[in-house]
Amino acid sequence: MQITFKVYRKDPEKDGKPGRSNYSVELDEEATVLDGLLKIRDEMDDTLAFRASCARGYCGECTMRVNYKACFACTAKVSAFTKKSPEILLDPLRNIPVIKDLVFDWDAFMWNKITAVKPWLEPDESSTNGENLLPDSTMADLRKVMSCYYCGLCDEGCTVLPVDFDFLGPAALTKAYRFVFDPRDKAGRERLKIAEKPKGIWDCVHCFEASEHCPRGIAPTERIISIRDKAFKVGITNEKVARHHTSFAASVKESGWLDEGRLALESEGLTNIKGLMKLLPTAARAMARGKAPIPYLHPKRPGAEQIKKIFEKGEREKK
Amino acid sequence: MQAFDVLVIGGGASGLRAAIAVKGAGASVALITKVHPLRTNSGLAQGGLNAPLGKDDSAEKFAEDTLAAGDDLCERDIVRAFAQEASRDVIWLEHVGVPFNRSAEGRIDLRQFGSNSRSRTCYTDDRTGHIVLQVLHEQFERLQIPSFEEWFVTSLAVDGSACVGAVALGLRSGKLEPFTARAVILATGGFSRMYLPSTVSLGTTGDGQNLAFTAGARLMDMEMIQFHPTVFPKGQGLLISEATLREGAEIINEKGEPVLESKALTREKICLAMRQATQNGSGALSLDLRRIGKEKLASRFPQTLELAKTVAGIDVTKEPIPIRPVAHRPMGGIETDADGATSVPGMFAVGECACSGLNGAGRLAGNTLTEALVFGRKVGETATRHAKGAPVKGFPGSKLSDEEKRLAALTSGNFSGDSAGKIHSELGQLMNDKVGLVRDGAGLREALERIQSLKERHRKIKLSNSSRIYNYALTSALELGSMLNLAEAVALAAQARSESRGAHRRADFPERDDQNWRCHTVVSLAQGSPQVEKKPVAGGA
Amino acid sequence: MKYAFYPGCVSRGGCPELYPSAVKVSAKLGIELEEMKDVACTGAGVLPQDISDPINARTFAKAEQLGLPIMTICSTCQGVMAQANYRLTSEPEYRAKINREYLADEGLEYKGTTEVKHLLWILFEDYGLDRLKSQIQRPLKGLRVSPFYGCFLRRPPEAITPTKELSRRKNYLDELIEILGAELADISGKGKCCGFPILSANEENSLAMAAKHTGEAKEKGADCMVTPCPLCHLNLDGNQPRAEAQEGKEIGLPILHLPQFLGLALGFEPGEMSLKRHIVSTQTVESKVSMLA
Known part of the structure; x- marks a missing residue:
């Protein structure tokens, strides 16, 4: 079949402006997008730059967008993308600095962020003889997380990265999970502190886009939530988040439901005058519309006593 | 100029392990790798890595199995030392974080794999390479070792007789730069991409072997190419772990009847049995994974399920997957001693690019990753000792400008019409047809002639892409040059060895000939041409 | 059609215009609501699962007693409850544990039959588009x-x-x-x-x-x-x-x-x-x- 590839181009040695090149390629029915690209580079245009390594779905190196859908060039069958028209658009992933053509900056996008979570086990140097005895259930969970092939699709789907490129992102935070929940790691509390740093777990909006985009079913969003839950249990170290979560929990615990006015005040910190002043315009606007909830005037729900009991039991459980 | 005590070339399992060992031994070290370490071919390993950890097992039994798979061409002392040290290195790997599958008691679970006579293969589902690679990379990052990723080494620097560094092209910067070192460790992996299809990544092109060979090192046992029996042969070739066989899968003929009488066979014996079956009219062969059962498939072979679906479009829980033997890993490579030293002072080699004689004429399934660990550690320690005693040598003055000129000549012309890809496809087909699972004298002669003409065409390649930034046409042309040189060495060694042994099968010499051929082949360059010699197997009986 | 109505905290707190609109619209459409008054906040993705799952299991058990599906008017309430309900219904052992440890002393048990639906879903899946169109x-x-x-x-x-x-x-x-x-x-x-x-x-x-x-x-x-x-x-x-x-x-x-x-x-x-x-x-x-x- 004859396919026209319309490929994103950018040459850092010329004007660096993005453009597109069209290539008409004869391919067989079974061909993948990578087959097409290799053929183009080999026979038609040797200036075209794209990455690929394993060429069969193991490694994530050839991640790109095919007809705007992020996937792997090596497993994307051309026939699956040409049902409506024999044209295929190829672009680099979104929201990532492009170096040349389909080659984008993996370092800035993902590798440097992974390095930022100190992605190595701190082993017990004193252990000598034999392996650590550990249940397979714990190991199976880590194996699942480590089936990640660093393809970047979770980061590409992330809702936060488009507004803040410095957010660590789901790939790096999922890597952090692998150490937070590895019983062999001796870094202990330090692990959570690393994950809780600015641009870390508390900047995640837990929108589940990452989980939806992960081709391996690793569920990065749930992994981030697990780290947060663990931090909640042992004590959140990010002060503002700690204030917010403590206030939230206290109001649900005491009355069964959320006291939003109190939450707003306590999140800023009751002694943080500057922070509280900042709330004033919003509060004034809300008040003018008759919708600002009045803090601490918060009646208990029926059943609140029972909820408090559950709460206390849950808190004991998680310690 | 970048200067280090030790320079490691290649970011796979062997290279990472070696770099960790060098740093641990107190020398300065840097890694150069043409793809990010987590994208290297080590990540494709599936089945597991051997260590004699079982109650019924011992280093001796492990050594026996390794020797048997090597078909009497192994260096026995090396095998015995390796079998002794394997457990320690695998336990180290567990301590630094590999989440091995566990037994009910919480110990590392062992699976029976290939022709191992005991259950001794440690594994992480069917993603062992991928996960071991990650853990090695984690520890590598922990030591904050400088890592030059997406740097392509174009040449080694040899001053007098000693290796003193390398010249590498930064794919991102487009700059050619010299790296000096007192010792260089080559850990660049295999060269099976000279076969199409094969089981390896696009970059498994024998760069390191060719760098060493052209710098004066020798290549050993190059004719020994292991074919893998259970590979879906379409596209690039998709390996289905042979571990599935011992877990219940069957190789079946068109009628659905099992083809193998036993599964405790070496890979070449399974391959030969498959070939025999096809010649006897079995029709196309396939691998029936349904016999393993859906649940066990999902829990122990999740990657196989996934990739069979995405790459081959086959749901292996519902139907058999077509297979045939496909080129997998070479046993041969850069000749080294027991510690990874080559015949060139200051030059070391480890892993699949090296040949110490550990694997003889056939590698035991599950030994590749263990070899990377044991020999990676050893070569790191040895290279460090060498570096500490080696005098500082200057980088040869004209080296960099020579390389500049060589690359400029390749990239300054008009597109020659001929292309690396076309030559590569012809080479891949040729190697499969004439230097494949079974060879003969006439075919090998023809192969050598055609390799000559392919080399001639390769020399004339001109690229229209004159940029140095991410110029993959340039690196592909260089990789093809390596494969052509090594293909010639493979065919020459195969032509010389007039017997059948291990992975080397000659239709015209079907028997093993211990009298004449219980010895290695060694290929070296003499006045620019490759020469084959014999080298006795040491270490006695 | 009748639902156990779970209004959530914000519909009467930060967005007090939501609750009355929802009640009026439901009445006009003929959707009968029985408001759940003795149940708690879902946890909103802020409280950890070990606390929020039991609290939500309690809510589901209460609706189960009423024999009614739950109607929500908040994507967050809906999402958190649906995620909890997914865990509680797909893992019977987990549900049994929560029943035993958290709900039993109030004499409650969640059997896993409660459906939780946002008003938007109800319109499409229960109410029916033809009926809706006729009301416009x-x-x-x-x-x-x-x-x-x-x-x-x-x-x-x-x-x-x-x-x-x-x-x-x-x-x-x-x-x-x-x-x-x-x-x-x-x-x-x-x-x-x-x-x-x-x-x-x-x-x-x-x-x-x-x-x-x-x-x-x-x-x-x-x-x-x-x-x-x-x-x-x-x-x-x-x-x-x-x-x-x-x-x-x-x-x-x-x-x-x-x-x-x-x-x-x-x-x-x-x-x-x-x-x-x-x-x-x-x-x-x-x-x-x-x-x-």
Whole structure:
């Protein structure tokens, strides 16, 4: 079949402006997008730059967008993308600095962020003889997380990265999970502190886009939530988040439901005058519309006593 | 100029392990790798890595199995030392974080794999390479070792007789730069991409072997190419772990009847049995994974399920997957001693690019990753000792400008019409047809002639892409040059060895000939041409 | 049709216009509601699962006793409860543990039969579109509307869109806009996060996200945006002036709650839907609607 590839181009040695090149390629029915690209580079245009390594779905190196859908060039069958028209658009992933053509900056996008979570086990140097005895259930969970092939699709789907490129992102935070929940790691509390740093777990909006985009079913969003839950249990170290979560929990615990006015005040910190002043315009606007909830005037729900009991039991459980 | 005590070339399992060992031994070290370490071919390993950890097992039994798979061409002392040290290195790997599958008691679970006579293969589902690679990379990052990723080494620097560094092209910067070192460790992996299809990544092109060979090192046992029996042969070739066989899968003929009488066979014996079956009219062969059962498939072979679906479009829980033997890993490579030293002072080699004689004429399934660990550690320690005693040598003055000129000549012309890809496809087909699972004298002669003409065409390649930034046409042309040189060495060694042994099968010499051929082949360059010699197997009986 | 009504905290707190609109609209449609008064906040994704799962199991058990499915009017309540319900129904051992350890002393047991549905889903899956269409008294012709779902009404798949048929849930709001006679002003961010969850942790990012989505709708010529999630409303409406200030652009996009939007088409006057309580003026919507009447 004859396919026209319309490929994103950018040459850092010329004007660096993005453009597109069209290539008409004869391919067989079974061909993948990578087959097409290799053929183009080999026979038609040797200036075209794209990455690929394993060429069969193991490694994530050839991640790109095919007809705007992020996937792997090596497993994307051309026939699956040409049902409506024999044209295929190829672009680099979104929201990532492009170096040349389909080659984008993996370092800035993902590798440097992974390095930022100190992605190595701190082993017990004193252990000598034999392996650590550990249940397979714990190991199976880590194996699942480590089936990640660093393809970047979770980061590409992330809702936060488009507004803040410095957010660590789901790939790096999922890597952090692998150490937070590895019983062999001796870094202990330090692990959570690393994950809780600015641009870390508390900047995640837990929108589940990452989980939806992960081709391996690793569920990065749930992994981030697990780290947060663990931090909640042992004590959140990010002060503002700690204030917010403590206030939230206290109001649900005491009355069964959320006291939003109190939450707003306590999140800023009751002694943080500057922070509280900042709330004033919003509060004034809300008040003018008759919708600002009045803090601490918060009646208990029926059943609140029972909820408090559950709460206390849950808190004991998680310690 | 970048200067280090030790320079490691290649970011796979062997290279990472070696770099960790060098740093641990107190020398300065840097890694150069043409793809990010987590994208290297080590990540494709599936089945597991051997260590004699079982109650019924011992280093001796492990050594026996390794020797048997090597078909009497192994260096026995090396095998015995390796079998002794394997457990320690695998336990180290567990301590630094590999989440091995566990037994009910919480110990590392062992699976029976290939022709191992005991259950001794440690594994992480069917993603062992991928996960071991990650853990090695984690520890590598922990030591904050400088890592030059997406740097392509174009040449080694040899001053007098000693290796003193390398010249590498930064794919991102487009700059050619010299790296000096007192010792260089080559850990660049295999060269099976000279076969199409094969089981390896696009970059498994024998760069390191060719760098060493052209710098004066020798290549050993190059004719020994292991074919893998259970590979879906379409596209690039998709390996289905042979571990599935011992877990219940069957190789079946068109009628659905099992083809193998036993599964405790070496890979070449399974391959030969498959070939025999096809010649006897079995029709196309396939691998029936349904016999393993859906649940066990999902829990122990999740990657196989996934990739069979995405790459081959086959749901292996519902139907058999077509297979045939496909080129997998070479046993041969850069000749080294027991510690990874080559015949060139200051030059070391480890892993699949090296040949110490550990694997003889056939590698035991599950030994590749263990070899990377044991020999990676050893070569790191040895290279460090060498570096500490080696005098500082200057980088040869004209080296960099020579390389500049060589690359400029390749990239300054008009597109020659001929292309690396076309030559590569012809080479891949040729190697499969004439230097494949079974060879003969006439075919090998023809192969050598055609390799000559392919080399001639390769020399004339001109690229229209004159940029140095991410110029993959340039690196592909260089990789093809390596494969052509090594293909010639493979065919020459195969032509010389007039017997059948291990992975080397000659239709015209079907028997093993211990009298004449219980010895290695060694290929070296003499006045620019490759020469084959014999080298006795040491270490006695 | 009758539901155990779970109004959530915000519909009477930060967005007090939501609760009465939902109640009025339900009554008009003939959806009978029995409000759940003795149940707690879902945890909203803030409380850890070890606390929120038992609390939600209690809510489900109470609805089970009533023999009614639960109706929510908040994407976050819906999402958190659906995720908890998914765990509790797909893992019987986990449910048994929670029953035993948390619910038994109140004499409760959750058997795993409670359905939790957002009003939006109810319209499509229970109420029926033909019946809904027959109730429309004021087709919202000429009103350009952008949808904004709230993450938890679209993901994660196992809890929200477990079957191929139910994957249509990702499009309900788009469909509803057109069913009610309005024009769809589609935006790429309709299924993304509004930014509310990180308002406390990273206000700058939170406001940037609010500005991005409302700004996109404005560029697409929307008169307003409609959302089934009051938390999205808090950020998109309540914080819109701050988002405008931070990003240095004027947006001025009215944000309607789903029941308000529905109510206008059912013939309610803007005043009856408490549009005056919004932070961003809804004047443009009101005048367009009044022309239709």
